[in-house]
Amino acid sequence: MRFQFSTANQIIFGPGTVNDIAPLAAEMGHRPLLLTGRSPARASALIDALAGEDMEIARYSVTAEPTVDMALEAVRKARRAECDLVIGIGGGSVIDTGKVVAALITNGGRPADYLEVIGRARPLVHPSAPYIAIPTTAGTGSEVTRNAVLGSSQHRVKVSMRSPFMMPDLAVIDPDLTLSLPPVITAVTGLDAFTQLMEAFVSNQSNALTDGICREGLHRSAHSLQRAYENGNDRSARENMCLASLFSGMTLANAKLGAVHGIAGPLGGMISGAHGAICAALLPHVMDINIRALRKRAAHSPVLERYNELARILTQSTEARAEDGIAWIRDLCQRLQVESLAHLGLNKADFPAAVAKSRKASSMQGNPVRLTESELLEILQMAL
16 A cells, blocks of 8 residues: 655644634745635625734635636735745635745746646745635535646636645634525535545545545535535534545545536536535436446456445444445535526537536546446536
8 A cells, every 4th residue: 555645734624714824824924915705795704813913915716717817916916926835715715815925926927927727836945925714614625635627718618737836834724614505505615525535535546644634525515515505504514524624635635526527527617506515416427437337347356345335434333335326426416506507508519618628627537437438428428
């Protein structure tokens, strides 16, 4: 057995931990670029605390899923303000944008110089500027991953900028910050975290350490997501979902994902649906096709037992089989009112381009079985 494991330099978890950030930030720099989401007022207490440390704060709001142009605009603002520290407080879009800014402050250039697929894919040669990531949703786990996903309207695709240098220096996960999330955001972000855990668990790059983290995260998310969706003030459920999100980020950074994200990434650049919503629409159908493909072409694969174990975790039945897990997930998606890909803007005319782009996606390389073009088309048809 041989593997490596990477995560943020420091992780602080627990209710009220957002109050610990300002003095720690003051040890890292004095001129932060503070990135927030659509509601900058949610960061007002943090802004006051940073100001109390005599920091010169520049601000940038990430109001949608990040694009190449948006990231470049944030980078330029940080350079003009001579920022020596980046702080991102928000969802995955905010945190990913912050990673790009921190990397380009010290490495120079533009996002396109470093992006995979559509860019030059140059490696970063210098460590990023200090970066503090503070998630306010429980879904992406981006606070402990080493890549950032950016959309390109020109290419109609989402691609990654990736480097070990992009791992945040400090990740602060305060479940209290998620109490105000509306049900629909709770659902799609929570299903993204669940999907990441599930895909890492059956990935062809999984290892003993990620397996244990996945099992714990799957247990917590399976039995807390609906509770958090139905009652946003359920602190125990919110805490479990924040842990599940954190664990999902740790595992995807070290074990790869699979066909759900391999398809969802390209679709994110083609339709308007949020990433988590696209993943949720695909999830049960990818599981179905993966299991069928494994039984057909790799009947003795140990991954089939992984799917059986997943079903036992979800259903809490020692007799459950892989198909029971698929049925459980379909039922959960229905209860959380997950929309189809058609409702998210996909139509059959998009299928050929979606399949072609999906087969090139980096996440697809972690899928436990290589899917054929016809199998990918079947997934899209089922999810439509």
